[in-house]
Amino acid sequence: xxxxxxxxxxxxxxxxxxxxxxxxxxxxxxxxxxxxxxxxxxxxxxxxxxxxxxxxxxxxxxxxxxxxxxxxxxxxxxxxxxxxxxxxxxxxxxxxxxxxxxxxxxxxxxxxxxxxxxxxxxxxxxxxxxxxxxxxxxxxxxxxxxxxxxxxxxxxxxxxxxxxxxxxxxxxxxxxxxxxxxxxxxxxxxxxxxxxxxxxxxxxxxxxx
Amino acid sequence: xxxxxxxxxxxxxxxxxxxxxxxxxxxxxxxxxxxxxxxxxxxxxxxxxxxxxxxxxxxxxxxxxxxxxxxxxxxxxxxxxxxxxxxxxxxxxxxxxxxxxxxxxxxxxxxxxxxxxxxxxxxxxxxxxxxxxxxxxxxxxxxxxxxxxx
Amino acid sequence: xxxxxxxxxxxxxxxxxxxxxxxxxxxxxxxxxxxxxxxxxxxxxxxxxxxxxxxxxxxxxxxxxxxxxxxxxxxxxxxxxxxxxxxxxxxxxxxxxxxxxxxxxxxxxxxxxxxxxxxxxxxxxxxxxxxxxxxxxxxxxxxxxxxxxxxxxxxxxxxxxxxxxxxxxxxxxxxxxxxxxxxxxxxxxxxxxxxxxxxxxxxxxxxxxxxxxxxxxxxxxxxxxxxxxxxxxxxxxxxxxxxxxxxxxxxxxxxxxxxxxxxxxxxxxxxxxxxxx
Numbered sequence: 001x002x003x004x005x006x007x008x009x010x011x012x013x014x015x016x017x018x019x020x021x022x023x024x025x026x027x028x029x030x031x032x033x034x035x036x037x038x039x040x041x042x043x044x045x046x047x048x049x050x051x052x053x054x055x056x057x058x059x060x061x062x063x064x065x066x067x068x069x070x071x072x073x074x075x076x077x078x079x080x081x082x083x084x085x086x087x088x089x090x091x092x093x094x095x096x097x098x099x100x101x102x103x104x105x106x107x108x109x110x111x112x113x114x115x116x117x118x119x120x121x122x123x124x125x126x127x128x129x130x131x132x133x134x135x136x137x138x139x140x141x142x143x144x145x146x147x148x149x150x151x152x153x154x155x156x157x158x159x160x161x162x163x164x165x166x167x168x169x170x171x172x173x174x175x176x177x178x179x180x181x182x183x184x185x186x187x188x189x190x191x192x193x194x195x196x197x198x199x200x201x202x203x204x205x206x207x208x209x
Numbered sequence: 210x211x212x213x214x215x216x217x218x219x220x221x222x223x224x225x226x227x228x229x230x231x232x233x234x235x236x237x238x239x240x241x242x243x244x245x246x247x248x249x250x251x252x253x254x255x256x257x258x259x260x261x262x263x264x265x266x267x268x269x270x271x272x273x274x275x276x277x278x279x280x281x282x283x284x285x286x287x288x289x290x291x292x293x294x295x296x297x298x299x300x301x302x303x304x305x306x307x308x309x310x311x312x313x314x315x316x317x318x319x320x321x322x323x324x325x326x327x328x329x330x331x332x333x334x335x336x337x338x339x340x341x342x343x344x345x346x347x348x349x350x351x352x353x354x355x356x357x358x359x
Numbered sequence: 360x361x362x363x364x365x366x367x368x369x370x371x372x373x374x375x376x377x378x379x380x381x382x383x384x385x386x387x388x389x390x391x392x393x394x395x396x397x398x399x400x401x402x403x404x405x406x407x408x409x410x411x412x413x414x415x416x417x418x419x420x421x422x423x424x425x426x427x428x429x430x431x432x433x434x435x436x437x438x439x440x441x442x443x444x445x446x447x448x449x450x451x452x453x454x455x456x457x458x459x460x461x462x463x464x465x466x467x468x469x470x471x472x473x474x475x476x477x478x479x480x481x482x483x484x485x486x487x488x489x490x491x492x493x494x495x496x497x498x499x500x501x502x503x504x505x506x507x508x509x510x511x512x513x514x515x516x517x518x519x520x521x522x523x524x525x526x527x528x529x530x531x532x533x534x535x536x537x538x539x540x541x542x543x544x545x546x547x548x549x550x551x552x553x554x555x556x557x558x559x560x561x562x563x564x565x566x567x568x569x570x571x572x573x574x575x576x577x578x579x580x581x582x583x584x585x586x587x588x589x590x591x592x593x594x595x596x597x598x599x600x601x602x603x604x605x606x607x608x609x610x611x612x613x614x615x616x617x618x619x620x621x622x623x624x625x626x627x628x629x630x631x632x633x634x635x636x
Contacts, residue, residue, distance in 0.1 A: 001236065001248075001269065001271065001312065002269055003235065003236045003269075004236075004315060004317070006594070010317050010318075010320060010321065011320045011321040011324050015593075016583060016593055017593050017595050017596065018592070018593065018595075018596040018597070019404070019406075020406060021597075025602060027607065028603075028604075028605045028606070028607050029606050029607055030606040030607050030608065031614050031617040031618055031621075032606075032617075032618070032621055033606050034614070035228065035229075035614075035618050038229050039268060042230070042231070042233075042268070043268065043269075044595075045233060046233055046234050046235055049233060049235040050235040050236050050237075051317070053235055053237055053251070054237070054238065054317050054318065055317070055318060057237075057238060058317075058318035058322075060318045060321060060322065065409070066405050066406060066409040066446075069405075069406040069408045069409040069412070070406055070409075072408070073406050073408065075231070078229075079213075079229065082229065082614045085613070085614055086613045086614055086615075089611065089612065089613045090613075092611065093611075100214055100635075101635050117635045117636050118635070118636075119214075119216060119217050119633045119634070119635055120217075120633060120634045120635075120636065121217065121219065121631070121633060121634075122634065123634045124634065124636045130636070168464075171462075171464050172464055172466065172467075175464050175466075176464075176466045176535075179466050179467070180466075180467065180468065180469055182469060183467040183468055183469040184467050186467070186469070187467045216630070216633075217633065219630075219631045221628060221631065222628060222630045222631060223626045223628040223629075223630060224626070226615070226619075226624075228614065228615055228618050288418060288419075288433075289456075292433075294418065294419040294433070295419075297422050298422075336516075336521070337521075340520075340521055
């Protein structure tokens, strides 16, 4: 069974391997090669999962768990390249991307979300079940109160963050008066540093030059 | 179309094929003793028995005689803060190999445990021995550093 | 679970939300505290997802890819960056539940100037005025460690019968005020500037003498290799010849059609019309 790692790696604390496949490297490979590579990666992932499970059962640390992330990253990249090729074909032949269609619609609470369309045998006008189940509309009257509260919540969270940032900047100015102001502005764009600099909270206990 | 979209099937349609399957599967040590030709797997929940058979035969070239599988609900636990958390569900599959084939789950961690234990013990003993030698040498002249002798 | 009235039917709030993919973020995730530094990531040579996974220590996550689950997770939020690397177990211990740390103020820096392998002069403490080589960086805290300098004695493994072993541990120094880079031309500490040379490369220039101070080779060192040239391939690595081989040739086919052709699968049937909505 190919579900297990090489025997040399069983008693190691660390198994060194290279990095994941990147998208530009996969783009130069033919479809056949990608297809083969997918199964290599799939087998590797199964192997790693088997080993991880066994080590966990025996209360031992699994050597180099980042291998799983590397394999996953490679698989995601490979799939992205395949989709890219298919998209190119569909755009050339049909003028559409061929991807799963979707649109931005409000849900029953009046909040916008990305609705992912699905495939149906019957057209929408004949599909009563779908109309009844999907609520892609909302009652403005009934949701108005909810939406007001919801937006208030978002606003308050944002304001809280802004105040927190400002207070942090005050602390920074107090501790490091000779700091690089440009870097500070870059990191905290919401804070008006020129204004805040003159505040009492921003000046520490030191004799001015 | 995205490779992850599985199209609906109608009579007369072309056969549905998956070119980049993302099903996962792992062998686990069975908790109850099993016959020599029985292997326990944990697989993704979406797999059917036919999928499991095909997966093993086509990708791993394992001769499969029979597959039985069931969905096992993930364990419910209570965390220290009081909320309940649940492990993911999984599918446990028991595979019978074809006549003449046997499988034994390898002892992966045992060698490592032995090696770790022996290393740790060796270092511990060595430290103890060297410290005892030092104290016994300096028994009659306490407080004198170790280098103060020939 | 809150219920929302809808004419004659009742929905739970979660039922409605579960159908949607992008829930607007309720709270701003832009925490004032810095994340993992770029230099740390470079040194780790690990996938970002792995570093995140190790730092989060997720107690529980809803299964992804199923419509009935909202994206919910129980993870560590406020991370404290100390002496330990973010992907290690020691970091997890430091950030375990119930461990609290004082708030840390880290001075924002635009361009990082001191790298591993640089010769620096120490400006504070007992070793003030001494020069040494930078052995380690912790970018999240603006810290550098100088080899063999600014040390503290530590005792390890002390028991009733065994006095333990004593060793010197290097202590961190702030990169902004506590160390200064040494100009290799006259071995004096100097301030530096980032400028562009004639080839358009960004170089460090000594503000006093105007000479270029090259970034040392050790700066490219990662956990896995000292330099890219000395990296030893493992058995599972793809060698460079295989990696750079171009096998792609453009065809007017989808991936599936191409694979079917190469496997000799012939498919003449035409799928029935379907509707996407």
